[in-house]
Amino acid sequence: QQPVQSPQAVILREGEDAVINCSSSKALYSVHWYRQKHGEAPVFLMILLKGGEQKGHDKISASFNEKKQQSSLYLTASQLSYSGTYFCGTAYNAGGTSYGKLTFGQGTILTVHP
């Protein structure tokens, strides 16, 4: 089952913050976040495993709420380079059976203006 991302689109000015959510109706094992710029390959941002951890990467961080089966991506003090489509990819099986099978959300288009 495909995870649901919200919002579908965000428009920001440089320096503003944004949150992108990824929700699942099934128990999550891991959540991947990727960013894809127009005409380019998706680029890996981070992975979160079940356990409610939070990760950070420069001014981009993410959390995993196991109770809600939801991950959130936080972009703070946004820069023009943050523009792109953000995808979450979710895996549902544990114990080595998922074989890398990720189910991706529909994407959130983030546009940062000067």
Next chain:
Amino acid sequence: ETGVTQTPRHLVMGMTNKKSLKCEQHLGHNAMYWYKQSAKKPLELMFVYNFKEQTENNSVPSRFSPECPNSSHLFLHLHTLQPEDSALYLCASSQDPPRALYEQYFGPGTRLTVT
């Protein structure tokens, strides 16, 4: 050459043609993937290979035929495609085993148009 490369970058083919997409990874990974990305649709996993063995076929029509001769190369053979198969086809690789614990590195994709 580094990362994941794909050729050709653009392909236009008729419904009766046969063509192949090629993917090569230079990252020392043993798991490789094919994805389909259509307009306004999520990325769809098509196939997963681990150490040249196919471990996942996500109910893909037989007109798409993957081949993985070694851990560095992955092909997608196409024949008698339909216009709805027009999409961006992305290849990715990751460390093994591909248990969704490792990040996937994507190639730039092949933009396929079926006429």
